[in-house]
Amino acid sequence: MHAIRIIGVEKNFGEVKALSNIHLEIEKGEFFTLLGPSGCGKTTLLRTIAGFCRQDKGDIYIENELINDVPAYQRNTAMVFQNYAVFPHMTVFDNVAYGLRVRKLPKEVIAQKVKTALRSVHLEGFEQRTPDKLSGGQQQRVGLARAMAIEPRVLLFDEPLSNLDAKLRIEMREEIKAVQKSLGITSIYVTHDQEEALVISDRIAVMNQGRIQQIGKPWEIYRDPLNTFVANFVGKINMLTLKLGPSAGLGYREASLGNITLHVPAHGTEQLDSIIVAFRPEDVVEVRSTDRRNTITGSLRTVSFMGSVARFEVDVEGQILTIDRHRPRETDIPPIHSQVVFSVPPESVLLFDPVSGKRLGKGDRS
């Protein structure tokens, strides 16, 4: 049984297509993330699941129950809000107890459940505080405890960490993940922070302009992006558009840009006259000589030392590419404007169709 099934959901706001043709299946206990830039429809999708807005088309099932016409207050989903939405006129205890009281549970049970929820977010002893005496992080813990306390069928997170500072954000995301795993509540998490999504999720759906671009495990999303949008949005990537030339034999074709000539697999390129070659900064291998095939030469522009890596910006045929050097030492950083020669192992190179943006070599899938 799927915890959540979304079939062909569409939603328009006037002329704007907020959601088009959304299909999703989320497993019980899964931590599922909707990732995308602002305005991509991720929050709309979350609010549609919660029942705050109604889809124009399509069906939503929670645990095999069709909930299209179930009002928000009967869906038994619990949301953790971006701006906390902690009731300012209630104590921490009353906030967490709110949903339990609505469910008319006996007093002792409520007290017990509130206690458990507060313990799991490390807020024991805060019961009688009012929200104005809490920090942002503590308020969000109250929000989390309040949502958990009702033991919902699904927990919904609407960018819950975006109002917190960087250090707290990292602490809190670990905590959310731990709490979710220990309770095993199915969770849908909305964020625009790709790093957060990679760390926290079992699976991720990357969204753009109301459409799902790719669904997959964090590894797949990062290592195996299906199109240029996903490749660009998740992590840093270099992209060069090269002109395709004649066959280079052995199933390869020449692709060139200025002085660079690379050999790329010919499969799937028959209809194309150019191609996007993409690779991540950490996959680059620096080489000493330009003799080897498939090398790229550029001039070093800037060096940013980031501790575990030194990030080079290299001018290649007028385009700035980023390459990382691991375990850098000051003595082996080349001077600015010097020539840098590098290559990328074939298995780390991603090829895209510059017109459709789709991955090549994955053609059978799309």
Add this chain to the structure above:
Amino acid sequence: MSGKIRRADVWTLVTFAGFAIVVVFLIYPLFDIFRYSFIDKDSGEVSLANWIQFFSKKYYLRAFTNSLFIAIATTFFSMVLGIPLAFFTTRYRIAGSTFLTTLSVLALLSPTFIGAYSWITMLGKNGFLRTMFQSIGVTLPQIYGPLGIILADTLQYYPFISLMTAGALMTIDRSLEEASENLGARPRRIFFDVTLPMVLPSVTGGALIVFMMSLSNFGTPMIIGGNFLVLPTLAYNLFTSEISETPGMASTVSIILMLCASIVIVLQQWLASRRKYASMLVNRPVVKRLKGIRSLVAHALCYGIVFLSTLPLAVIVYYSFRKTSGPVFKSGFSLDSYRQIFFDVPKTVTNSFLYSLAAVLLIAIVGTLLGFIIARKKSGVVKVLDSLLMIPYMVPGTVLGIGFIVAFNRPPIYLTGTAIIIILTYFIRRLPYSVRSAASILKQIDPALEEAGINLGSPPGRTFRTITLPLMQGGIISGAIMSWVTSMNELSASILLYVGQTMTMPIKIYLLVVDGFFGTASAMSTILLVVTGVSMYIVNKYFSKGSETFVSA
């Protein structure tokens, strides 16, 4: 599904009721005034006679220029007093500055006519200050006429400017001034380049309110103006003398007064809609401690301004305890004046309390419901209602009073001489304030809070009751108390509408002053002052987030 439809119907009903109120109690009477202004009173024919007369006779035109003169002068002097007071109390440590603010708010909220007649007791024909100075050979000018109006108006209304400016000064992020200093600006330069531009919207906003208040003020010029007529008193005089005929000329004057007020309101709205400098308030401005002579001068200035504005109130309270014999004050103290009120005119007191209470209940309920619609239901119809609800801002009390008489002394709605008509004027005059404040409170309540309630399983009705309403409560109550104060002190409309049975305290005070019974008038004014002060204290203590509540609510 059925629940959804029923809910929709409730709000449609409220919207419809809102329109009904506006049409029956605003548009209908105002249209009547408009109509009468085009009826020649001799022939009863439709004509432009009234309008031609207004613009050709010096008598009428002078009231117009007088009104503008008074409003401009009052605004100017209010700024002269208000801006320095705001600057000193927010930027320098002034001992007892909270106390000063409280006093100036009391002066602001006290009935307008009390200040006016208090100045008469001090600087009138037989005023005690005047006789005092006379005895040492100094002849002070008499207070009747424009001088008195400007004096009384300025000392009543300057807090609008000082409070709004102080509010703005306190919310300027200190970093902005520091940035200016850091870039090499000297203190004077910082003030003119950064501080002043940041508070200018608030200063002009306050100035326009003062202009508007002074333009439509009826009580002060009526009591202290003498032969110096302004538009509201002209309209009142014309109306009371035209009572047997069609009120053509009074209507024309009313329309002109309303046009002037509308222009000011439109200006104010335009100004308010322009960008305000909202700040994150990371760094509050520093309050500097002055030393020696500078500190002395600053204190003298602040206390001087505020004490001058509360002096009339103190004088009233003092006179209320003086021994009297009829209209004459005798030496010694007594409670005679109060005894007189409770034996002779207790009905006046109960009327005031009852009518205001009834009006406040109406205002709070209707205002909250309409405010909810305006904040949460966004449709074209609601927008129209929202702008129609602005109209009472532009209708001076005198105009509304005249409109109510002409419209409601004939079928289909006959209300002349009833208590209802007075309660309705209170209601209509305060309604836009209460709608606005309810709407703005709702806008400050994050919709996510209501969503959180619903999301946790609470149905919409329960969510409104357990979350929205408790969060609105403070705002509704403090708004209601402000309505209560203004209703208790209302004179300009009710003086046209009362009959013997429905007389209220402000009307009685006015009549007592005219007849020279200063003792009883003082005692009654003191009662109003105490009511005002206590209400203010309650708002301040339990509901307010600063003195700005009093100028915005």
